[in-house]
Amino acid sequence: MNSRRSGPPTAGKPAAPPASPWKASSERQRDRELKREAVIRVAAREFNRKGYHNTSLDDIAARLEVTKPTVYYYVTSKEQLLFECFVAGVERIRAAFQDVRRQELPARERLTAVLHRYGEAVASEFGWAMVRAEDQDLSPTMSRHIKALKSEIDQGIRRLIREGMQDGSIHPCDPKLTAFALAGALNWIAHWYREDQSLSGSEITSAFVALFETGLSPRAGVPARASARARLTRRPRRAGGGLLR
Amino acid sequence: MNSRRSGPPTAGKPAAPPASPWKASSERQRDRELKREAVIRVAAREFNRKGYHNTSLDDIAARLEVTKPTVYYYVTSKEQLLFECFVAGVERIRAAFQDVRRQELPARERLTAVLHRYGEAVASEFGWAMVRAEDQDLSPTMSRHIKALKSEIDQGIRRLIREGMQDGSIHPCDPKLTAFALAGALNWIAHWYREDQSLSGSEITSAFVALFETGLSPRAGVPARASARARLTRRPRRAGGGLLR
DNA sequence: TAGGATACTTACCCATCAGTATGATTAGAC
DNA sequence: GTCTAATCATACTGATGGGTAAGTATCCTA
Missing domain, CATH: 1.10.10.60 (Homeodomain-like)
Structure with a gap:
């Protein structure tokens, strides 16, 4: 539409890299x-x-x-602003995948490591843009880029789930739907979390991951986890929140 | 602000109930x-x-x-339109709580029954309004009403979780965070589900609930659930979706 | 069949806001 | 000191869209 908007989105590079004369002092x-x-x-x-x-x-x-x-x-535009916010958040998650790739661990542990960073990213200031931004607010080009990034993360999680099923660290399940459930629970943090909360994003994620690992049904010989128990007594300062939102 | 906006929102009642003369033919x-x-x-x-x-x-x-x-x-306003959409969806969930209240079942089963209806509501046409509507788009009055309804549902889920811990059908956990995780995963359906999908809202919810119950960690002597296994082989027709969104 | 309520349209108002044209000011290079 | 690019402000435009005024057509009752 606008001549500025042609070509792939910028995402970080200065608008006019003074490629030439006197290289504006660094x-x-x-x-x-x-x-x-x-x-x-x-x-x-x-x-x-x-x-x-x-x-x-x-x-x-x-x-x-x-x-x-x-x-x-x-x-260059309000739209680009939204896009940059999104990218800033997603980069953190991509970094988590990178870090975990180098580690020799059971897939479930690598997965929980990634989910941890994922939850922190969603609870950050960029969480809103990552989670709640509507792609109808973006031009088709931007929208495509964002979808590609989201898909990349989704596929990464599914892969870890599949690997976990293979190495026996994860209970057999449907990787796609399981990834949706995990990501959904974490994404939802962006809907209700405010920074003045008593729990940090990391703590919340810990609780979530523990829940997903254990499940609701009682397990033989598995007592209440200490971390979960502790939170039961320590009253959060603000009731706030609510379920949806 | 507007004189129309005073008093509690309408939510169903006809705008001008002809209280008098010739009772407009029913x-x-x-x-x-x-x-x-x-x-x-x-x-x-x-x-x-x-x-x-x-x-x-x-x-x-x-x-x-x-x-x-x-x-x-x-x-009367675009805002009210949004509000009505929200209420239409939430009513389904409230109905689910009502239905389940009459039943004599372990709390976990009552919970999963509610979650099922919850997921279906979120996958319905009113899911967007329930989940993605931003309360900054609503007047303070409307916003309060919505928050109250959301909180009611949240509290209902937490109560079922607590009851489940008491009757032993649910593994000890933090009711608040657990409710957030469960609701989050289900709410997220509204972000990615489209009606032309290969799975129905009900099927998705079933898979999610099964995952919540079992957990990711392998359970001794618990083989893969048949339902989950089946989905592993039956390829969904559309890859679509993606993790976030 | 008159008269009032109901149901709907045409044509408008106006506040908001993304985006820009233009010009002032400052800082560094020579 | 001059010249140029970088940085920022003033003051505008143009389009979109929520909401309304005022009038028309239809239906029902009496």
Whole structure:
């Protein structure tokens, strides 16, 4: 539509890499990059608080104590802003897969390691963009990119599940539906979690993973896990939340 | 803000119950109610397809082959439309709790029965409104009502979990976090499920509930469940989906 | 068959907001 | 000191879309 929007999304690279004459002093370029990241971070927080459509670029600019054109100096469109927020979150999850690939562990343990990082990412400021952003708000190009990234993560989880079934560390199940259930429970954190909560994203994920590993049915000779028990007595400070949302 | 918005939301009652003179012939009133429900159902489907903010009331009107003011004849605002969609979905879940209350069963079985209906509701046309609607799009009054309904459901699930721990049918765990995990996995269905999928909402929920009960870790002497095994061989027709979303 | 309620349309208003044209200011290179 | 690019602000445009005013057609009652 707009000539700016042609080609693959930027996602990190400075808008105009001064490829030539006097290579703008590198500290200046670093400054620019820092500011750009600040814009994206603030945008993520505002989207998280008020939703994409209820957040105007004037709002974001005001939070940064600048004006709207300044925001556009670092970002080409509101859409791109959303995209960058998404990427920032997803990169953390991809990194988790990378880290785990090098480890020699039963697949179930590698899976739980990934899920842990996954949950932390979803509970971060970028969780909203990763989870709640609607792809109808994005151009077809951006939408495709996002779907590809999501699919990559999905496939990664399914693969770990399959490997777990092979090495015997995971109970036989349908990898696809199981991946959906796991990811769903974790993604949902972005719907209800607020940073002022008594539990951290990591703690929540621990509890979830424990639940998924053990299951609801009582197991012979398996007593209550200490971690779960502890949480039973330590009352969270805020009741808040609710089920849906 | 608007004088219309004062008082509790309507949620079903005809806008102007002709309290008096010649009691508008009851078939006419029934007609009106049917049309009103059609408006809400169509709105739910459009919200589901394109999101709340990307759906204009002209769109909805066009789907109904009428004009925008006609929609306003049955509904006072776009916001109320969203609210009604939400209520329509939640009522199904509340009904599930009612039904199960009369039954003499171990709490875990009552819980899974509720979760089943829950999953079906989320996979229905009203799933989007129940799960993805953002309360920033609603007036404080509406938002409060919705939060109350959500909380009621949440508490209902937690109670079943506690009862299950007491009667021994559920492994000791933190009721709050467990409820979040269960509901999260099911809610997430609304993010990725489309009606043209190879699995029905009911089938998906069955698989999820089975997973919740059994857990990922292998159980001594428990072979793969037949239902899960079956799905492993029967390839779904559409890969689609993806993890997040 | 008049009169009022019901059901629906045409044509409009107007607030919001993404995005831009243009110009001012500052900082570094020479 | 001058010149140029980088950085930011002022002030606008244009489109979208929620909501309404006012009028038309239809139906039902009496």
